[in-house]
Amino acid sequence: MRVSSVKGPHYIDNLAKRRRRSFVVRMSLVLIGVILCVVGIFYGLFYSGWFDMNDYEIFGARNIDPAVIKENLNTYRDYKLFKFLPIGRNILFFNTNATESVLLEKNNLLRTIQIEKKYFHTLSVTLVERDALGVWCFENYIGDHKCKYFDADMKTWGDLDKTTGFILLTVEDYKTIDRQIINKEYFDGMIYGVLWRLNQLLFQQSR
Known part of the structure; x- marks a missing residue:
């Protein structure tokens, strides 16, 4: 079966x-x-809020206002991807190299800037300011504030009114220009002249 x-x-x-x-x-x-x-x-x-940047430590500021640097940093901190994703304030995604480059472009008074992340909420910013070699006056510049401070790198900063009371070396530039940029050939000639004059003075004092 x-x-x-x-x-x-x-x-x-x-x-x-x-x-x-x-x-x-x-x-x-x-x-x-x-x-x-x-x-x-x-x-x-x-x-x-675990990774939010909410504090800045500014070191090395002498003539530049730390509030200016903080305001610049806040511009990047408030950035939102697609207008809703607050990626800028997250310290993990904060691009220190790009921010350093932009801040140097915006602030001619700065020679160098170094931004360091101090996890998880702080940025440490170290500034090195430029030392003024003298005052460069663009005499034919059309506009206010013809004079600016300058340094050995030919960088200019600050807006100064033309006076006769400058204690620093003063250069009167009469070239016809529409921008306040130092001509390298003129600058090199000026430096050579100053060094030559200093050498002459030292030689006279040594006699």
Whole structure:
């Protein structure tokens, strides 16, 4: 006598359905877990405040106002990607090299600037200011404040009114120009003349 199985086609179909249902449930749980992890990381990075820059330490400021540097830094701190993602204030994503370059371009008084991250909420900023070699007056410049401080790198800064009371070396530049930029050939000639004159004075005193 042949023994037939009690597990008919309906049993097999139900088993397959249960397995599919179990697979869907597991995959749904995995997907929910991944979404929760992504949301948690997203929140932790940008909205929790765990990595927010909220303090600046400014060192080396002599003539430049530290508030100016802080204002420049706040410009980058307030940057939002896609106008809603506050990536700028996150110290992990803050680009120190790019910020240093931009701050040097904006502030001619600075010779160097170094920005260091002090995790997780502070930026340490070390400034080295330029030392004025003298005052350069662009006599034919059309506009106010014809005179500026200058240094050995031919960088100029500050807006000065023309007076006769400058204690520093004063150069009167009568070239026709529309921008206040020092001509290198003129500058080299001026430096040579000053050094030659100093050498003559030292020679006379040594006699």
